[in-house]
Amino acid sequence: MYAFWDANNPNSFAAYTTSHLVALALLAAVVVLLFVCRRQLRQSSAKRRTVSLIIVSILVLSEVTLNVWYVQQSMYSIRHSLPLELCSISLYLCVAMLLLRSRFLFQIVYFIGIGGALQALLTPVLGYAYPHYRFLEFFAAHIAIIAAVLYMVWAENMRPTFRSILFTMGFLNLLLLIVIPVNTYTGANYMFLARKPATSSLLDYLGPYPWYLLSMEAAAFVLFIFLYLPFAVSASGKQKKLSLP
Template identity: 45%
Template sequence: MTSFFARYVEEEFIPYSASHIVMLAALVVLALLLYGFRERSRSNAHVKTMIRYSILLGLLAPQILLYYWYAIVGLWSVKYTLPLELCSISQMLAIIMLFTRSKLLYQIVFFAGIGGAMQAMLTPDLDYPYPHFRFFHFFIVHIAIILAPLYMTWIEGFRPTWKSVWLTMIFLNILLVAVGGADYWLDANYMFLREKPQGASLLDLLGPYPYYLIAEEGIALVLFSLMYLPFIPWRRRQS
């Protein structure tokens, strides 16, 4: 087994190190390219298919390798490796959305996927630094989660509505109950519903348990509302 798939590493991931900045820059560049070539991509079915399947590859391939890695290094555990984190759930929904072009899933992935993945990109809860496999898995998957609804917006022509904000909030609260129940049953901490992550994160600014969970509700509503602003159909009054 090479160090690329090693179970233990001596180095630690350092937020906003050169490798972290490169991954953030990669997200910005890919998003700008997706937006810049949106008109040309819309009119070319082959290009649309290529982009869609490239994003799907970024969502699927690293995840398949992740479970392979869990198996070969003996890290599989129902307390830590089930896909019950918000970004893992957004990842699965994004895969289904891209295959089915579901407008319902698009509304949820646009807000919950982009919001959650951006928070993860900016404050990664990551133990493995570059060039470990887990480093690449983490950033490739989160970049793909963000690009998936952007592709559906800019190229497929989907649009969120104000109702989408509330639909996503309802979805997240149902998810909170379901995952919270799983946490209690498994003695786990998926979605950090029982305690904050050990590494630095935005949750450090929101107070102790359970107050940070309540604060997250308000922050999510404000964030989703801001994300919806570019889609408000501003209309000029005609005299």
């Protein structure tokens, strides 16, 4: 138990080891399960409510226990512990989105939730390997973020639009007005706006600081277009069917 919770655990995380691959396989299983069960969820408000509350519980439990861990291990710091990472912001928005069944929040979280959480899962910035608490919390929270978004698509039948991309880009740039001053005055690196992470990530291919910040904008826009494509193709197909004599 001590090793499971201890912040000084020497068992450090390594990407694409067996435990990492198992976590990614769990993500795939969750996605497939939600897709397979989508019709059952649409037909039953009780089932939707149960699945929604399960995802909310995982998200809330992850965030609450993380902050307890920070405090109990004397690690809480405004430089590292504020919920200003993109995935932390997505987590809070996901909880509100699920509880309120908010189409407005969905328009943002669809893009930043999937985009940010998937990047985090594929290239984790994580210092603890399985079975440490931080390993389990990290993957549970990020998988739940993706599950929350796909639940809204497949169970609540919500769809993003092209305008959602522009709205999300505006939201991200408004976040910069908050996060950059926090980074400047505290020495933090929230959203990796002050420097690149020490571990390998997509940012390694986007140029040196500060130019990679502009590259991040372009990469985010391209990623959002990619995430929107399935809905654009689907909408185009429906329009063609309606136009047939």
